[in-house]
Amino acid sequence: MTADDRTVPARHADPLAPGRELRVLERVERSRRRKARVREELITLAHGAGGKATRNLVEAVFLESFRNPLLEPLGDGAVAGELAFTTDAFVVTPLFFPGGDIGDLAVNGTVNDLAMCGARPAYLSAGFILEEGFPVADLRRVVASMASAARAAGVDIVTGDTKVVPRGKADGCYVTTAGVGVVDPGVRLGASAVRPGDLVVVSGPIGEHGVTIMLARGGLDLEADLVSDTLPLNGLVARLLDTCPAGRVRCLRDATRGGVATVLNEIAEASGAAVVLDEDAVPVRPAVRGACELLGIDPLHVACEGRMVAVLARDCADAALAAMRGHPHGAGATVIGRIADDPPGLVLLKTAFGGTRIVDVLVGDPLPRIC
Amino acid sequence: MRFVDEYRDADTARALAARIEALCEPGRAYKFMEVCGGHTHTIYKHGLEDHLPEAVTLVHGPGCPVCVIPMGRVDDAIHIAEQPDVIMTSFGDMTRVPGGRGSFQDATARGADIRMVYSPLDALKVARDNPDKRVVFMAIGFETTAPSTAMTVLRAEAERICNFSVFCNHVTIIPAIKAILDSPDLRLDGFIGPGHVSTVIGCRPYDFVARDYGKPLVVAGFEPLDVLDSIHRNLVQLARGRAAVENQYARVVPWDGNRKALAVINEVMEPRPHFEWRGLGFISHSALQMRERYAAFDAERIFQIPGGRVADPQACQCGEVLKGVLKPWECKVFGTACTPETPIGTCMVSSEGACAAYYNFGRFSRARVREATRT
Numbered sequence: 245m246t247a248d249d250r251t252v253p254a255r256h257a258d259p260l261a262p263g264r265e266l267r268v269l270e271r272v273e274r275s276r277r278r279k280a281r282v283r284e285e286l287i288t289l290a291h292g293a294g295g296k297a298t299r300n301l302v303e304a305v306f307l308e309s310f311r312n313p314l315l316e317p318l319g320d321g322a323v324a325g326e327l328a329f330t331t332d333a334f335v336v337t338p339l340f341f342p343g344g345d346i347g348d349l350a351v352n353g354t355v356n357d358l359a360m361c362g363a364r365p366a367y368l369s370a371g372f373i374l375e376e377g378f379p380v381a382d383l384r385r386v387v388a389s390m391a392s393a394a395r396a397a398g399v400d401i402v403t404g405d406t407k408v409v410p411r412g413k414a415d416g417c418y419v420t421t422a423g424v425g426v427v428d429p430g431v432r433l434g435a436s437a438v439r440p441g442d443l444v445v446v447s448g449p450i451g452e453h454g455v456t457i458m459l460a461r462g463g464l465d466l467e468a469d470l471v472s473d474t475l476p477l478n479g480l481v482a483r484l485l486d487t488c489p490a491g492r493v494r495c496l497r498d499a500t501r502g503g504v505a506t507v508l509n510e511i512a513e514a515s516g517a518a519v520v521l522d523e524d525a526v527p528v529r530p531a532v533r534g535a536c537e538l539l540g541i542d543p544l545h546v547a548c549e550g551r552m553v554a555v556l557a558r559d560c561a562d563a564a565l566a567a568m569r570g571h572p573h574g575a576g577a578t579v580i581g582r583i584a585d586d587p588p589g590l591v592l593l594k595t596a597f598g599g600t601r602i603v604d605v606l607v608g609d610p611l612p613r614i615c
Numbered sequence: 616m617r618f619v620d621e622y623r624d625a626d627t628a629r630a631l632a633a634r635i636e637a638l639c640e641p642g643r644a645y646k647f648m649e650v651c652g653g654h655t656h657t658i659y660k661h662g663l664e665d666h667l668p669e670a671v672t673l674v675h676g677p678g679c680p681v682c683v684i685p686m687g688r689v690d691d692a693i694h695i696a697e698q699p700d701v702i703m704t705s706f707g708d709m710t711r712v713p714g715g716r717g718s719f720q721d722a723t724a725r726g727a728d729i730r731m732v733y734s735p736l737d738a739l740k741v742a743r744d745n746p747d748k749r750v751v752f753m754a755i756g757f758e759t760t761a762p763s764t765a766m767t768v769l770r771a772e773a774e775r776i777c778n779f780s781v782f783c784n785h786v787t788i789i790p791a792i793k794a795i796l797d798s799p800d801l802r803l804d805g806f807i808g809p810g811h812v813s814t815v816i817g818c819r820p821y822d823f824v825a826r827d828y829g830k831p832l833v834v835a836g837f838e839p840l841d842v843l844d845s846i847h848r849n850l851v852q853l854a855r856g857r858a859a860v861e862n863q864y865a866r867v868v869p870w871d872g873n874r875k876a877l878a879v880i881n882e883v884m885e886p887r888p889h890f891e892w893r894g895l896g897f898i899s900h901s902a903l904q905m906r907e908r909y910a911a912f913d914a915e916r917i918f919q920i921p922g923g924r925v926a927d928p929q930a931c932q933c934g935e936v937l938k939g940v941l942k943p944w945e946c947k948v949f950g951t952a953c954t955p956e957t958p959i960g961t962c963m964v965s966s967e968g969a970c971a972a973y974y975n976f977g978r979f980s981r982a983r984v985r986e987a988t989r990t
Contacts, residue, residue, distance in 0.1 A: 265944055266980055272950030283957065286724035290711075296956045464733065533616055540966065586987055587979050597839045598625035599662015600984055601976040607711075607955040 273589065280304045294501030294547075295606040317434060317514075320357040320497065323427055328363030330354060331422035339382065339416055341460040343453075343471025346419055347389030349549055352476050354423040355397040356498040359478040360552065362433045362485060363425030365397060370404040371420040376411040386417060397476035399423070430490045435514035435555075437494040442583040443561045444519060445554045447480060447568060448473065448576035449527040450504055451546035455535045466538065468531040475550025480574045484554065487567040492560040498552045504580075505544035505603045507553050508591045519591040521581035521603065544593075545606050555583065622838030623661065631843045632666040638850040639670045646672045646802065647849055648939050650792060651809035652679030652967025653837050659976035661839040665985075671846065674801070674939035675972075677791045677895060678809050680756040681708045681965035682937060685891045686925035688784055689714030692753045695782060695918045696727040702745060704738040705753035707731040708965045713958060715925040735767035735781075742771070742779035751914045753782045759811040761785040761903060762876035765883035768905070768912045782914035783905050786890065788812045789820050790901035794892075796828050800940050805849035807842060808834035810864045815880075817872025818862050825858040836864040883909055891924065893961055894934025933960035936969055943973040950974060 280303035290297040307315060314322040321330030332353045339346045351368065358365040370390065374383065394401050401421075452473040459466055477498060484493060497507040504526075508519045528536075528543045536543045550573065556564050561579065568574035591603040639645065649655055655675045658664065664673065677683055689712055696703035696719070703719070710731060711718050719729045728748075732738045735752050742750035754764040764781060771779045788809060795801065808821060813834045824832045831852040835845035845863045852859060862868055883906060890902030905913035914920075927933065930948045935941040943949055943962065953959040955971055962968035966975075 262982060265942075266983075268944045268949065269978060269980060272974075272978060275951040275954075284721070284724070286721070288720045288724045290720065290956075300956075530616060537616070537619060584987070586983065590979055592979065592984065593662075595623075595660075595662045596620075596625060597623045597661040597663070597666075598628050599665040599839075600979075600981065601659060601662045602978050604975045604978075 277589075290607070293606065294506060297607070299605075319434065320360040321363070323361050323363070326427050326429065328358050328361040328425045328427050329422070330357040330361070331420065332357060333418065333420040335415070335418050336457065337415060338457075338460055339386065341472055342456055344474040344549075345386060345389050346417065347386040348393045348474045350419040350421045351390050351393035351397060351399070351401075352474050352549060353500070354421040355399060355476045355478055356550075356552070358423050358425035359476075359481040360433070360496045360498050361425070361427060362431040362481070362493075362496070363427045364482065365399045365423055365425040365478050367402045368394065368399050368421050368423045370401050372404070372406045373414055373418040373420075374406065374408045375414040375416050376408060378416050383417065386419070393476065397478055428485075431485060432491075433493060433495050435495050435511045437491070438511060438515040438517055438555050438583055439494070439557070440517055440583050440585045441558055442494055442555050443558055443579050444508070444521070444581040444583065445556060445561070445565065445568070445577055445579050446499070446504060446527065447477070447552045447554070447574045448550075449529045449532070450499065450548055450551055451528060451532040451536065451543040453549040454503070454546035455532045458539070459535065464539070466535060468535060470529070470531050473548050473550040475573050477550065477552050477573060480552070480568060480571045483567050483571050483574075484564055487563050488556065488560040492557040493564070494555040494557065496552055496554050499548045501547050502606060503543070503545045503547055504551075504553055505542065505591065506605050508603065509605045511553075511555065512591050513589050515583070516588050518584040518587050518589070519581055520584045521591065521593045523593050523596045525578065525580045527576055527578055527580075542603075544603055619838070622836070622840045624840065627840060628666050628843055631840070631847055632668075635666075635671065635843070635847050635850060636668040638847070638854050639668055644670050644672065645804045645850065645853070646674050647805050647807055647846060648674040648676045648795065648803050649807040649835075649842065650676035650678040650788070651807075651811070652682065652965065652969070653811060654807055654809075654835065654842055655679070655969050655972050656967050657837050657839055657842055659972040662976075663839050663842060664977075665981065666843060667846070673807075674803065675936070675943070675969035676795065676939055677892070677937040678757065678788065678812070679962070679965050679967040679969070680760070680786065681712055682933065682961040682968045683786060683791075683892045683895070684709075684712060684755060684784060684961060685893045686714045686927065687891065687923050689718070690716055690925060691920045691922060692782055693717070693719065693722045693727065694921055695751055695914060696722055696729050698749070698918060700748050701728070702741055702748045702750045703727065703729045703753060704732045704741055704750060705729070706733075706755065708967075709753060709755065711958065712961055712964050735764050736770070739767050739771055739776060739779055742776050743774075746778060748778060749917075750779050751782050752779070753784065755784045757786055757788050757809070757812045758815040758880065761880045761884065762815060762873075765879045768883050768909055769879070771912055772909070777911070780912045780914040780917050781905060783884065783903060785884065785903040786892070787886070787901055787903065788816070790898045791892065791895065792821070792824065794895055794898055795938060796824065796830070798938055798940075801938060803830060803939075804853060805831040806833070807845045807849070808832045808860070810834060810836050810841070810868060813862075813864065813868045813872070815873050815876045818860050818868065818870050819872075821860045825860050829858045831858050831861070833861040833863050834868055836867065882906075893927065894937040928959050931960040933962045933970075936960075936962050943970040946970065950978070
């Protein structure tokens, strides 16, 4: 060992490095807030994955052309006065999976998007794009699921459309739904209402839908006793809003494509606050955790179809949690983190190991066509 | 969860961290390189640096198989994928690796049939299920994944699956470590040795690190306590003035490696005279090619491959990052022109790449978060 080896000062050989690193980090965050651009010439699967590429496509292509005040917040639906309106398209493969099928997803997905706006869902539309050769028996099964999901959620499917395309031009059956609902006066939810000190709650264990679909595709030779978590959340939301005084429920989001991580990043970015999660507090069933460990996926990135993230003012959190846990679709509700000031716009995770890391949005997609 | 949680216990980590701190000589700085990208991923994913004293710095090494693939090889693979009746298969990590003409993802959008598989046997299944197509597996990785590629070739031969071939890009770890040690611009105190590679090659091949270069090397597992333990063992050796190869990952790594796996590699593959590593340049005998006897399964002999060398983009400093000379954030384009969604360099693509790990998990000021926790 030479003498000069021993005289190197601590961690950063360059004493100015910590300041430099901070400046680089600031530059990176500025660059992330730059106007979205789509550089690709062709659509790739990443554009549909719900992560950064999807966000860029939505902002640079759709928002750029459609821009209006109702669309601009890019929430789960648009709220105009007392009316909430949303739409969703479903291309899941396989069409039938443990715990549900494309029909359940199509109804629950739109019901939940309305519920996340604080609305009581009322009416749905349904559009079908069918591939030539698709079995009528399968279509009946999908439609029966939709009817029963609509009954369970207390909504009516009141209009629709059907198109058939030649064999090979679609994959069996795609479904689109749109829905309208009524927002009570005084209910205004959104990421901009989030304040430091608020608590972050999930309504139950995460990642079950995504992992179920992954296993149902059969390519992994893994088996687990898991079913999709597809559920209507409107009953749970109604109970939550009834329990908390106006304005104390800040923001609701259903954690579909991109999982809880994506939703929290959107909340952090839109509110300019930080979300700080506690890894030990995030509810993940052992089968989901095991599959995610094996596949190198973070459960926070895996889609749910019947779980929501709620940001609540601290003073109503106890009552809200008790109310949620008293509802069959919120029995597993629990606090997973809090809103903080710093670092602005980022989601941090206190790891079970005692460290800290960022939870970011996924760039690629380990699993396309999940809903 | 068994076999996982016991290696992630925060209290054990804090106890180990205290011993690490006690071993650091006052005023001395220590630099350890984790060779393997899997370790880099673990370090950032669990926030391991929060347990380390200021005096200990981790330097990220070249052991990320995706990161070391040069752009020219990606172009070659895309060229093969664009031939008539070809289905190209590879691991998911390769999907977004940029070549000179875009990535697999871009080629797929242009119409090429490129599929993600979890193992070469899945690729063989694609070949079995598509007898009228030519199915190519783009094989990447160190000695860790080479045995499964070799086994798959033997299986293809036994089953007479003639429409299957391998585009072989397997590399070997020892020449890369030697290149790092010979690099004049980096001074290291010791190594966190690669775990998965060592399950195949064992611990003996690292002897030269201790013998010829006088550095400790501790082969480590992939849970965060494994990595912390390996740092501790490095420091114990330094404190005692020793330099030896140690096996922290004995629950998985046999000292002599896996002879069967080595024999299978040797049956199907042989060292290449030289191979280009991204950032490190050409290193002799640092990669594997298919032996003549398995020419029928060698995509490099079946297809006309352009084999061009594509220079890395000028702004890209992956080479310096792979050698541990630069921290990810010190690269000129880190996080601005080069991000996980629009990567310029490979280190930003793979989840094991140092830049991607730092960007995805470590892109915040630890000092400020510590400060906030204290108050």
